[in-house]
Amino acid sequence: MITEILKPRKENLIKAAKTITNGGIVCFPTETVYGLGGSAYDSKAVSNIFIAKGRPNDNPLIVHIGDKKDVKSVAAEIPKKAAILIDKFWPAPLTMILPKNKSIVSEVTGGLDTVGVRMPAHEIACEFFKLCKVPVVGPSANTSTRPSPTSAEHVYADMNGKIPFIIDGGNCLIGIESTVIDMTQEIPVIYRPGFITPEDLEPLIGDTVYCSKISDGRVASPGMKYRHYAPLCDMILAPANELAAVAEERRKKGLNVVVLAKRGVVSSSPSFQIYDMGADNISYASNLYKAFRECEKKYDLIIAQSVEEEGVGRALMNRLKKAAAVI
Ligand code: TXA
Ligand code: MG
Numbered sequence: 001m002i003t004e005i006l007k008p009r010k011e012n013l014i015k016a017a018k019t020i021t022n023g024g025i026v027c028f029p030t031e032t033v034y035g036l037g038g039s040a041y042d043s044k045a046v047s048n049i050f051i052a053k054g055r056p057n058d059n060p061l062i063v064h065i066g067d068k069k070d071v072k073s074v075a076a077e078i079p080k081k082a083a084i085l086i087d088k089f090w091p092a093p094l095t096m097i098l099p100k101n102k103s104i105v106s107e108v109t110g111g112l113d114t115v116g117v118r119m120p121a122h123e124i125a126c127e128f129f130k131l132c133k134v135p136v137v138g139p140s141a142n143t144s145t146r147p148s149p150t151s152a153e154h155v156y157a158d159m160n161g162k163i164p165f166i167i168d169g170g171n172c173l174i175g176i177e178s179t180v181i182d183m184t185q186e187i188p189v190i191y192r193p194g195f196i197t198p199e200d201l202e203p204l205i206g207d208t209v210y211c212s213k214i215s216d217g218r219v220a221s222p223g224m225k226y227r228h229y230a231p232l233c234d235m236i237l238a239p240a241n242e243l244a245a246v247a248e249e250r251r252k253k254g255l256n257v258v259v260l261a262k263r264g265v266v267s268s269s270p271s272f273q274i275y276d277m278g279a280d281n282i283s284y285a286s287n288l289y290k291a292f293r294e295c296e297k298k299y300d301l302i303i304a305q306s307v308e309e310e311g312v313g314r315a316l317m318n319r320l321k322k323a324a325a326v327i
Contacts, residue, residue: 003160005152005168008124016165017131025049027141027155028128029169030120032093032178032195033148033289034155035064035138036163037128040074046107046137052162054144060109061137062095062116062180066129074117074135076101081205082183088204091121093174093195097182108137114184124169140177141166147229147289147323150175154293175286176319181208193315195285212318229289229323231296237306237324240265247272247303258295260288260304277305281312288319 006012008029016026023045025038036052038045040063050057063074068090071078075098078086082096100115109115117135120126129136140148141155149155152168159166179194181201190198190210198208238246243266247257251271258273259266262284266274275291277284284307295302304320307313320326 001161001164003156003163003166005156005166008167008169012165013124013128013131013167016167017128017133019164020045020132020136021134025052025163027149027152027159027163027166028125028136028138029122029152029167029172030064030093030125030138031122031172032120032174032176033150033172034141034152034166034169035125035136036141036159037064037132037136037138039132040104040108040135040137042134043105043107046105049137049139050107052159053139053142055139056144057107058110060112060116061139062118062178063104063108063135064125064129064138065117065119065135066126066132068119070129070135071098071117071119072101074101074104074115075099079183081188084204085181085183085201089196089200090119091126092119093121093178094118095178095180095192097180097184097191099184104135114182116180118178120178122169124167128167145228145230147231147292148177150286150289154289157293171286171290173286175288175290176315179315193318195312195315197311197314199311229292229319230325231292231302231323233296233299233302235292235302235304235324237304237320237326239306243303243305244269250301250303255300256298257301257303258299260291260295260302262305262307265305272303273299281307281316285312285316285319288316292323 077099095116095118143158150172179196180192182189188208260275263279
């Protein structure tokens with residue numbers, strides 16, 4: 001199959017939407033990362049997505065909508081606190097786990113009776129979903145375990161030959177996946193930290209808890225048990241003040257080293273390269289997967305700056321630790 005990269009013009013969106021309606025799969029941009037889309041009503045399309053990604057079948061897919069009112073076609077029920085978040089946040093990088101509507105095929109959720117749903121803050125994506133006229137499943141459009149794609153080129157690298165179209169929306173602004181929060185629990189549970197933080201959510205819905213662990217052999221969110229986001233070369237983390245020393249030491253062992261650091265944190269050295277991650281955690285996150293994909297080809301080892309686990313730093317550290325296989 002030849003994979004075509006489409007400019008996001010109306011006639012192209014219509015063409016891509018028809019592919020979805022007819023049971024095919026297509027990649028679309030969002031504000032977080034690119035998604036691999038198919039109809040949430042079509043078991044065959046859903047299983048083709050698992051195959052294209054090489055994703056285990058028990059790791060559920062989230063469902064995307066282009067209009068808030070369509071949440072009713074994905075969820076059987078909207079708990080009160082979820083309704084508040086939909087009203088205040090969507091469209092947003094916020095995925096809510098809700099009771100599943102029967103119309104969503106069971107392959108989407110790996111048999112769970114809950115479903116993740118989100119309306120992205122991305123005009124092209126929402127226009128595309130409306131044209132599809134069905135809820136659109138959309139895991140990140142990377143091969144399983146690889147860094148999520150934040151440009152059409154990244155998607156092409158992983159999906160060339162497997163899908164007919166990639167809708168090119170340019171670079172994803174946020175660059176890391178949405179916050180995932182389970183709204184079926186009395187106290188909502190955050191399974192995946194993201195750009196929308198507990199500090200944003202709690203003034204509206206009260207306490208939330210963060211669940212990063214597999215407890216009692218049970219996995220609250222199946223995605224937690226799999227390795228994620230990893231570059232092909234080795235990767236370790238170090239705090240700002242240790243980056244240069246760690247890089248020097250690894251260089252002495254003969255490794256070709258790159259340091260991913262926020263601007264101005266490390267002075268340049270003949271022993272290692274520096275990849276500028278921007279001035280703050282927001283730009284660090286938005287450059288993260290691009291940096292992984294560029295650096296894995298050129299270096300033996302990535303040494304990435306660790307950051308404080310607060311605000312967006314929590315989401316950033318979650319991705320960094322998983323990529324470095326620390327958790
Ligand atoms: O930003 C995003 O969320 C992107 C873009 C394309 O929208 N999508 C994305 O999807 O990251 P995916 O499939 O790569 O990650 C969804 C995560 C997985 O870790 C999965 O285990 C979890 O959400 N999840 C999905 N449905 C769930 C459910 N019913 N209960 C618990 N966890 C669920
Ligand atoms: Mg993913």
